[in-house]
Amino acid sequence: MTNPLVIFAPSGKRGRFPVGTPVLAAARQLGVDLDSVCGGRGICSKCQVSPALGEFPKFGVTVAEDALSPWNAVEARNEKRGLKPGRRLGCQATIQSDVVIDVPPESQVHRQVVRKAASERTIEMDPATRRFFVAIAEPDMHNPSGDLQRLRDALRESWGIANLNVPLSVLTRLQSTLRAGDWQVTCTVFQPHDGQPHLLDVEAGFVDTPLLGLAIDLGSTTIAGHLCDLTTGAVLGSAGIMNPQIRFGEDLMSRVSYAMLNPGGAAEMTAVVRQALEALAVEVAADAGATPAAVVETAIVCNPVMHHLLLGIDPVELGQSPFALATSDSVSLAAAKLGLSSIHPEARAYLLPCIAGHVGADAAAVVLSEEPDQQDALTLVIDVGTNAEIVLGNRERVLACSSPTGPAFEGAQISSGQRAAPGAIERVEIDPETKEPRFRVVGCDLWSDDPGFAVATAVSGVTGICGSGIIEAVAEMRMAGLLDASGLIGSAEQTGSARCAPDGRTHSYLLHDGTAEGGPRISVTQGDIRAIQLAKSALYAGARLLMDELGVDTVERIVLAGAFGAHISPKHAMVLGMIPDAPLEAVTSAGNAAGTGARIALLNRASRARIEQTVRRITKVETAIAPRFQDHFVNANALPHATDPFTELARVVRLPDVSFNAARSLTKRRRQRRQPGTEGAD
């Protein structure tokens, strides 16, 4: 008689096994992804499976009621531990005849986790840190060996873990723990993708409390943390705090200057950012009702200056040519070395690799999240922040650069600019006929001309303009003919709108006058326009530089990443010429792609190997020394652009052909005539 046939779903893996083979053993032999923490001892309830009964024509088998051995006492005990009705324990149920076994997602180690968020990223679970339950041999005076050696033997035999590094803090507690657990212990083991496994903890008996990880997106302005369950992949909580380094300088270069000009300045900034990470870890754990000590791993993404300051490396070299990084590879170290003292004392930290002196681990995280290197379509990924990370590529080749946009896109350096807080104008529309604006503010879904707006915003007031608001305002002004292609605001006479008021030698456009209610007058000034022009020129020039390198004039997809990217309207961004001309439907938002990349690196160790490999293949382009960057920057000053045609934009938006300065318009036309020849000579 042939052995019974066992078919696992959804993998479809199949094989014949002798009657009496436990389902878990069959799964392991076939390489089916079926979890087990206790190693088949009927303790952990992880290896739950659902036998499927009846006819399965597609498999050619009929499954009888008694295809598996009868329900046993161990399984009955596990009902209290979460064994669900209709399910069996793979380590207890044995094969009796042909059977089809469903492995539910919760029983898979490498289950896929979809986060319901802007990015809808699917992450395959493959955490570096996991728990392993083992029973170890008791000491034998006649055959003496250390307790650690017998623990190593058990981990090697039961779980294939060899060459384990054991820190002194675990070794000193080992003997009492083994005895407290009556020679059964749960080991927390960090198994990196590229090195020796570390024993992070040993706890008496079978332990099943969640193991947590913290994904950190360390930005120049804000620091975001996402607390994740390392087994399920669930995000248990998120928190964001300000980067306290802001008091040493708003943007990266001012912080580098602070380090250069003040002895001990770098160390000071290292200390405050480490304190902030520690506070963030404590806060996010508390919010999720977890103990910080349950956090056994952290994955960190950040730009090169943050990267160096966090590690305690003086960033001085990043402030001057040739912008040499101290290290560009990923960094794996004890989290305690970064001052994370409240989380698990042996917790590990992983910093993603940097791409170049100005293109950091945050850009690497964006690549990990958006995977331009896996796309057929030529994809441009722009992560907009104080510094913009720009990645362009497809399966064949990927290029990256960063561009110093400055903080204008975040509402800084804008006359009425403010951070995105309640009361900040975030959306703007200007009627092209009447030139009258309406707007929405953060914290209120009504437009300013809706009934009830005044009541709804009575508490917050209308206090200023945030980043997305100023972009929309400038773009709307251009579309309404209040602003010409050179970026000049027209006078009341030129535009026919009394809101265009003289302001020194230039004009301002009045968006909102709150003085009657004791609030501010909110205008878009000529200076605001110039600040946005500088920022968007830097952004566009960076993207254009990468396109030059690839020899292309258009891209097929544009992904706007970054928390701010999520709020930018593609149409308005294109009217400003922030991004290259493309069909509007080809422009999507990826939400906080850097943060998503950190989460992927945290939950999937294979992704660490992947991004380390990918980063080496990326062509780095240094904007600061590219001769054409300056040309691109100058041409990108116009709205949307002095020379690039923006034909896709023209299909959906007609930009009024206004000009508010005859001399300037003439100059522009001359330059346009000269430009094609100049480009041809390149």
Added chain:
Amino acid sequence: MTNPLVIFAPSGKRGRFPVGTPVLAAARQLGVDLDSVCGGRGICSKCQVSPALGEFPKFGVTVAEDALSPWNAVEARNEKRGLKPGRRLGCQATIQSDVVIDVPPESQVHRQVVRKAASERTIEMDPATRRFFVAIAEPDMHNPSGDLQRLRDALRESWGIANLNVPLSVLTRLQSTLRAGDWQVTCTVFQPHDGQPHLLDVEAGFVDTPLLGLAIDLGSTTIAGHLCDLTTGAVLGSAGIMNPQIRFGEDLMSRVSYAMLNPGGAAEMTAVVRQALEALAVEVAADAGATPAAVVETAIVCNPVMHHLLLGIDPVELGQSPFALATSDSVSLAAAKLGLSSIHPEARAYLLPCIAGHVGADAAAVVLSEEPDQQDALTLVIDVGTNAEIVLGNRERVLACSSPTGPAFEGAQISSGQRAAPGAIERVEIDPETKEPRFRVVGCDLWSDDPGFAVATAVSGVTGICGSGIIEAVAEMRMAGLLDASGLIGSAEQTGSARCAPDGRTHSYLLHDGTAEGGPRISVTQGDIRAIQLAKSALYAGARLLMDELGVDTVERIVLAGAFGAHISPKHAMVLGMIPDAPLEAVTSAGNAAGTGARIALLNRASRARIEQTVRRITKVETAIAPRFQDHFVNANALPHATDPFTELARVVRLPDVSFNAARSLTKRRRQRRQPGTEGAD
């Protein structure tokens, strides 16, 4: 024309190389051991060689005057740096015609070091920590990579060092050091025998100051440190200090008891022993005129209780059956974790493996030093201290045990006992006719009956008896007929000596009466004899147990190790029955074998792999549970032994057949008759 023939001496390695090949390149290709720290840049002066000129019939070559290229400017510069007259730099001199090249010992990495000391050990240099000079590529903005990555590349390309672990403390200083050294740096790299290399330091430019290591023999009573040059192997200084744990208990078990009875007691003992090691490191470096920060490695040997207390592991399990070690493998860790904070901040520590719960890394060190596993002759190695480590074996098999001799052999628990300090009686002779003693004290070469003895010892006085003194005194008393085989001191009437004075219900033998000069009366009491009998019985029983395991009644060689072993006279030890009967010339002293073992492990990393391998093969015998240990212990109580014949001893010493207690003698004879039958039943 065939290429010139190059022959290296003393290795005899030879090969043909194109004209113009540097001598260093030829040496490397042939695997000749020729040092170079700068990688052939003419900076380090390490690759010095001596060309030998003239006829070499045994090699079949004639070496012409111009067999090597002419002396060059780089070599001229190196004369100031130690290039000796008549020598050439291997990296500068190129091969022109057939040549014989002498590699002097100082130019060999793996040179052999012989220490002129009791043990005359030859150690082949193979240090785990060495310096490597590299020139690294400067950063290139157009092909960005981290400074660390380019340093890694250089170390891999020039020195074959891959997969280097770089601590944060080195990474944070890397950029400034590379620039200070104008892209030439000297790296200190720890390359263990069993794991990932560690970058301990990076220094600007070419650095040639000595790298030091510290071999530590951490005993229950004393801690000895030997400061070694890791390049030459020279011992630059040695120091010994008391183990401050003595205040918690004289012997090991009393310290374990202290840990069991006092909460925090183990931590207290850990703290003091770590402080002591730190003080020792500072002291030994200061004595040698070196900075402690030059110490980049330490190798430590100790018994299991010291081992656990040093690591911060509560030794409670070592005090109770089954005597389980927390870890038996060797331990490699950052020395800073052991509180060694004055030596190099990234210095490594290596603790030799333990053999069993009562047989520690000190026994492993004795095996490493005395190599019983490499001997044809069956060798018994006894390291006498408060605990005796006993190893028996040859090429085929090695066994080990430890035996709790107690501190009597060190002068403790003896009525006039004291440590070996000036004034302590260390040698004793008793005239068998007159029964009159003479003796020598520590710090004076004269015997007590030599003219001038009183003057020479006026300052120290005669203050007590140290360990070797009490052994000689008891053995001499036995030889002089003052003591019978059962260990009973005879009366003045029985012995004919007035020095045998009544002392309660027993007798004492007066060795020295110093009361006239205000000094003590120094006697050997019946209690002293009993203490020595207990100690020597434990020692003998341990050795006998191992001989039982091997099924032998005699051994071919006996090595007495330990600082104390150096002072024991083999004849007196055998009269006491401390050691098994053997020809006197087969008994040798190995000096401080454990300390020598520590030094070998420090200077030769292959020896670490070797002893780890050997330790696994050693059969461990637990004296505390061996049923026959008690029998052996009882029979070993007699002087020299109740049942073992000691025929070799009888060839050189006639022991008077005296008996000072008729009843006891009768009992003894009855037991002797019964014993053979008992043994046969085993």
